[in-house]
Amino acid sequence: MAITDKIYVKNHRQIASQLETNIPKGAFSGATLDLLFQGENLAKLDETTQDRVLDFAEDFMDCDCQANPHCGHPEEKFIEYLLELREQGLGPDAIVDVMGDDYMLYAYPGDVLSFLDDSVRTLEAVESLADVDGNEEMARRARNTKQNLVR
């Protein structure tokens, strides 16, 4: 399972009661995205929640794909967001706190930790493949990104 399948809506029960309908817990579940972004539903949410939902839409769902929000870009952008927080030196607990403040989302720190470990392993694989291919530029970029993640 991808890390984006393990990102949850923090005040899920409260939102469900404001919408008077059940929504899935997973933030990137298609049904959640569809429900939250129907204008009529958005208007039912309290102001703070609306702000966070709109921030989320602006930051992760701003592509023009016809399939939006089901085109895969929101998930990709969210993964970049997680890696950026890590590059700023944040650990899994702090990353979970920040996503809570920014978007009212949560994840288990253990899941964030395995995601970060997997990312480092992927970069190591990219680096050794690039070395084998003699692709110095790619090897250098993978190495730099990796160093930013593990420091």
Ligand SMILES: [Zn+2]
């Ligand atoms: Zn897209």
